[in-house]
Amino acid sequence: MILRQVFGIIAVWSLVVSGVASHAQGLIRDAEIERTLKYVMQPLLKASGTSGSRVKIYIVNDRSMNAFVAGGSRIFVNSGLIRRLTTVEMLQAVLAHELGHITGGHLTQRAAQTGSIQTAMGIGLLLGVAAAAAGGGSGVAIGLQEAVRRSMLGFSRAQEASADESSVRYLIAAGINPQAAVDVLDLFRGQEVLSVKHQDPYVLSHPLTSQRLSRMRGYAQKYKDRPNTQVAGVSYWHARMVAKFNGFIGNPSRSLRRLKKNDNSELATLTRAIAYHRLPKPKKAVAYATKLTQMRPKDAYYHELRGQILLENGNASAAVGSYRRAAQLAPKEPLILAGLGHALLGVNSASANKEALVVLKKAYARDPLYGRMLRNLGLAYARSGQNGMASLVTAERYALQSNFKQAELHATRAQRLLPRGTVGWLRADDILGAVKRIRPRK
Secondary structure, eight states: OHHHHHHHHHHHHHHHHHHTOTTOOOEEOOHHHHHHHHHHHHHHHHHHTOOTTTOEEEEEOOSSOOEEEETTTEEEEEHHHHHHOOSHHHHHHHHHHHHHHHHTTHHHHHHHHHSOHHHHHHHHHHHHHHHHHTTTOOHHHHHHHHHHHHHHHOOOHHHHHHHHHHHHHHHHHTTOOTHHHHHHHHHHTTGGGSOGGGSOHHHHHSOOOHHHHHHHHHHHHHTTTOOOOOOTTHHHHHHHHHHHHHHHHSOHHHHHHHSOTTOOSHHHHHHHHHHHHHTTOHHHHHHHHHHHHHHSTTOHHHHHHHHHHHHHTTOHHHHHHHHHHHHHHSTTOHHHHHHHHHHHHHHOOHHHHHHHHHHHHHHHHHOTTOHHHHHHHHHHHHHTTOHHHHHHHHHHHHHHTTOHHHHHHHHHHHHHHSOTTSHHHHHHHHHHHHHHHHSOOO
16 A cells, blocks of 8 residues: 555656646645645535545645646645735635545546546656756756646636636635635736746646636625634634745745844744744754743644754754654654654664654654655664665655666665565565556666
């Protein structure tokens, strides 16, 4: 099952990187942000009758504004779009629209028009390899990427209308005023007259027409007097998420200048902790992170943030304490467990390395698709003398990056070191078989 997940996300991500977000640095992984997006999405899933385990949301590290669906029920949202949307309702309107594409079966219809889902993913993989080989500068690769983007990620006007209609139903049922959807479309109004290279990717994959905007305004007018009645607290968590995005992606000096000197609110404290961490001014960063844990002592994510700041400033021993507290408060959160394992490896004592392996194996069991965790798990296995397992998880990490040459190399090494027929040996064999099927022939 894990290997199917790994290679499923490889296929989707190769399509994303090569066909849409060619300038992206990858996926953003953050425990609090991922939890917040699930929380924001939950009332929409309930309104649509969709299982929360079915739909996955991924954050693309890209400053441009875009959101799209790919690979079945996976929603990808650019960090740039999240930062531009001023309210949680606007973000929910975007997610509701993408959910409309999923529940409407539009991905299946599009795949049928282009051949098959497998063919689409195969093209994406080939483009990912081609773009990497060309260093991102190949005119041929760029042309192919544009063709794939248009054919794979663009929906017809009828499908856009259907997704809009579904999104309004979901918003209303969730107690969210559909005016938020109009506010989102207004961000992109007028871009359809620009040349393709100057348009935001969202406009390219979601055709914006005057009829579509007029129709959405009609929906908003019909329900203009309906108040927002969605679950309490969602705006608070959204504000924290945006503050984290702005802090880690934006200019830290500018973020500090925007704060009023006498603003000692929680969000201002969060902004200062992250900004001082990035400047870097570690003493101030730790002080403000500590203040956050005092404001909300049972908040796992603030303890995690403090641990991250300590660890990235070379204080692994102190970081272990913060991560350990975070893991006690959120014992099932794989990214927090991964952070604790990383900090324990930083201590690098026999007992810490032993505990790191236990913790990282737990993180792996809950989320095998986190590259940094796989790197640290490989190191933990190596320090424990389990070189075969170290090679195996290293192979999985390279496979996740679509680096099939290195994946094959380390999987082959793992098979030489692991007893034939064991679970580890079979996992390595699965990697070799999958790489053989999808790696382009020379």
